[in-house]
Amino acid sequence: MDHEHHDHAVAGRTKLADGKQMTTELTVAGMHCQSCVTLVERTLKKLPGVTDAVVNLATGKATVHHNPKSTSEQDIMDAISKRGYKPARAQDDGPAADEMAPLRRRLFISVIFALPTLILGMGSMLFAAIAPAAAMLLEAIPYPQYLLWLLATPVQFYVAWPFYQGAWMALKNRSANMDTLVALGTSAAYFYSVYLVLTGHAEQ
Incomplete structure (x- = not known):
């Protein structure tokens, strides 16, 4: 040799x-x-x-x-x-560097929309014991289900868009990956919630 x-x-x-x-x-x-x-x-x-x-x-x-x-x-x-x-x-190191900026932007936007969604959706229960006045104020907000819908939509379709892209590419490659699981799971939860809002069941 x-x-x-x-x-x-x-x-x-x-x-x-x-x-x-x-x-x-x-x-x-x-x-x-x-x-x-x-x-x-x-x-x-x-x-x-x-x-x-x-x-x-x-x-x-x-x-x-x-x-x-x-x-x-x-x-x-x-x-x-x-x-x-x-x-x-x-x-x-092109792709790694290129990916970080949009990821930070999506994280920032997700916090802006997701935190109010959490507070509005569960705030009355979270604040009931420690801040009753805040809990009562949250319960007094009219049509909270529509506000929650408005807040959740940018998170679902902008912040989570890379998951949809990954799921689509996986489908084109005749395979499934974690993007597929996330896209299907979050879409099912989102559209079922929209159905409940539009049919009035979310108010019950």
């Missing part, structure tokens, strides 16, 4: 001196559960010339061992993109 081969680090990837094998490292944004990891790994392993592919959910990185003559780094990124995820070269 020839022991003179050495690895050369090249912009987030390692290429063997003989040119037959390359290890490419990418960051992958948009993965939320192990099902996403399994889908990406399965997709990469089906590419020609790929001998192994390992995806780490915690770090959001994919490590792919492949023959660059059969599958290039761009081929790998294109395959991941077709599954609905956002790949970038590991040294760029």
Whole structure:
């Protein structure tokens, strides 16, 4: 066996001196559960010339061992993109950085709408013992069910929109993941609550 081969680090990837094998490292944004990891790994392993592919959910990185003559780094990124995820070269840290700003914004908006929803929906019970006056004030608010509907809607369809996107991509890939579970569960609760409001049962 020839022991003179050495690895050369090249912009987030390692290429063997003989040119037959390359290890490419990418960051992958948009993965939320192990099902996403399994889908990406399965997709990469089906590419020609790929001998192994390992995806780490915690770090959001994919490590792919492949023959660059059969599958290039761009081929790998294109395959991941077709599954609905956002790949970038590991040294760029693009997707991870790009994801943080909208996530912080969605978190901030969710707190703005969810906290009043919690107080309005359960405040009378929470404050009954410690602040009876506040509890009575909350109970005096007219048509609270419509106000709750108004407050919950932005959380359901703006803050939780990434879950719907992930569920749609999973459906297109003929699979299911955590996004599917969250989207179905929250949608069922939301639309059943809307039904109760519109039929007057929420007032009972």
